[in-house]
Amino acid sequence: MQSVAQLLSAMQADIGRYLGNDLACISPIDGESLASLRVDSPEQVQEKVGAAHAAFLQWRMVPAPRRGELVRLFGDELRSNKEILGKLVTIETGKILQEGLGEVQEMIDICDFAVGLSRQLYGLTIASERPGHRMMETWHPLGVVAVISAFNFPVAVWSWNAALAFACGDSVVWKPSEKAPLTAIAVQALFEKAMARFGADAPAGLSQLVIGGQDCGAALVDDTRVPLVSATGSTRMGKAVAERCARRLARTLFELGGNNAMIVAPSADLELSTRAIVFSAVGTAGQRCTSLRRLFVHDDVAERLLPRLKTVYASLPVGNPLDEGTLVGPLIDEAALQGMQLALERARAEGGKVHGGEPVQVGKGGYYARPALVEMPSQTGIMHHETFAPILYVVRYQTLEQAIAMNNAVAQGLSSSIFTTDVREAERFMSAGGSDCGIANVNIGPSGAEIGGAFGGEKDSGGGRESGSDAWKAYMRRATNTVNYSDALPLAQGIRFDI
Structure with missing residues (x-):
């Protein structure tokens, strides 16, 4: 396996800037050490925020289309280094190689989107009630964004x-994440290369990288020079960040819990459904925010669909994610594997019938498990809890109203889908009385999202929106401007001044 040092060197990333004895980087593939890094102190975090704030004061005055040119150059760097960075993602997180490459492609896609956006930061012209006046809204840069x-x-x-x-x-x-700092080091190096190509208009400090744990995150979240905190992770983490940000009335942008569901209706194309279920449930070993966790199958099709799923699940190749043909790689660490086994034990205690889910030995290290398919008698307590592992709970239903109610019954609300060829069912699912999730798909699984659509969820998923649509407004502040082009100043009725 090509070493991490070689991959980083190929991207001109100087890992020596980050080496230390504070944070061990372990590959989930085999449990081997990849590097040992130093972490930033809270004081160093404050220094980096200060550098980013100074950079912002200059960057905000650069014309937006010119700013887009820097993003375009960064996209070029990603294209040139896609294979290398994708492989590093696989080594550090355990994703199969095609998923690692796909993640880098998403980076390239959002760069393309942002380049076009840099010429489309539009405001509105507003009709004024006052004669000889014009109103408009203007969007201005917000400040330092913590990610x-x-x-x-x-x-x-x-x-x-x-x-x-x-x-x-x-x-x-x-x-x-402390579990994936090496890919961040590589991306920072690629962005610095783009800045060097861009020239002096890109101020030093525009992109800052903080390596560390909760104390670094707290220092970042508490800094009053950071007007927006965008955080992705567990609901528990999001609530802690939200509380700290609320103390200083800072903005937040969250993408948190998923616990996503799919409904398979009587008219569904079962071949299409099967492929979507398996991809959504076992991709990234069930460690996606959009992974399929809950499957609601109508009684009329359950006896045809479930045997198909059991056969596919039993034959899924589990192994080294760098090997061609592997579909399911490792869980991120031992705690994730233990959490999966505890969830399966609880599912059995709540009446579930478990197919698969057992640990699998791959090589000399790493934490692997066969994906689990769990037939449940109803949506019990364990199904309200999101386990970040390849577990798919299956519940039968009789009416669409029942299925939608189960979809909406959990605290999380990121993504959802229905498989049906009945237009009325599809439209009902997408209506105000249907799925309460941020994403509601028809005849496509809940896992994955295109750059053009704003990505995020509702309820305990955080309610935030990143990426496409008008998500850019979260990163800017709006000013309403009024221009008086008349020769009179409108005053309150009955009040005049002698000048």
Whole structure:
């Protein structure tokens, strides 16, 4: 296996700047040590925020289309280094290689989106009630954007935020997951290469990287020079960040819990449904925020669909994610494997019938498990809890109203889908009385999202929106401007001044 040092060197990333004895980087593939890094102190975090703030004061005055040119150059760097960075993602997080490459492609796609956006930061012209006046809204850069990302998408989530933030005129301070700092180091190096190509208009400090744990995150979240905190991870983490941000009335942008569901209706195309179920449930070993966790199958099709799923699940190749043909790689660490086994034990105690789910030995290290298919008698307590592992709970239903109610019954609300060829069922699912999730798909699984659509969820998923649509507005501040082009100043009735 090509070493991490070789991969980083190929991207001109100087890992020596980050080496130390504080944080061990372990590959989930085999449990081997990849590197040992130093972590930033809270004081160093404050220094980096200060540098980012100074950079923002300059960057906000650069014309937006010019800012877009920096994002374009960064996209070029990603294209040139896609294979290398994708492989590093696989080594550090355990994703199969095609998923690692796909994550880098998402970074490239959002750069393309942001380049176009840099010429489309439009405001409205508003009709004034006063004669001889014009009103308009103007969008201005917001400031320093803090990005806190999770291990499961170690580079894509940062890019969703950063590409928009840079185009909007903001600077960015990034704290990656302690489980995936090496890919962040590589991305920072690629961005610095783009800055060097861009020239003096890109101020030093525009992109800052913080390596560390909760104390670094707290220092970043508490800094009054950071007007927006965008955080991806667990609901528990999001609530802690939200409380700290609320103390100083800072903005937050969250993408948190998923616990996503799919409904398979009587008219569904079962071949299409089967492929979507398996891809959504076992991709990234069930460690996606959009992974399929809950499957509601109508009684009329259950006896045809479930045997198909059991056969496919039993034959899924589990192994080294760098090997061609592997579909299911490792869980991120031992705690994740233990959490999966505890969830399966509880499912059995609540009446579930478990197929698969047992640990699998691959090589000399790593934490692997066969994906689990669990037939449940109803939506019991365990199904309200999101386990970040390849577990798919299956419940039968009789009416669409029952299925939608179960879809909406959990606290999380990120993504959902229905498989049906009945237009009325599809439209009902997408209506105000249907799915209460941020994403509601028809005949496509809940896992994965295109750059053009704003990505995020509702309820305990955080309610935030990153990436496409008008998500750029979260990274800017709006000013309403009124221009008086008449020769009179409108005053309150009956009040005049003698000048």
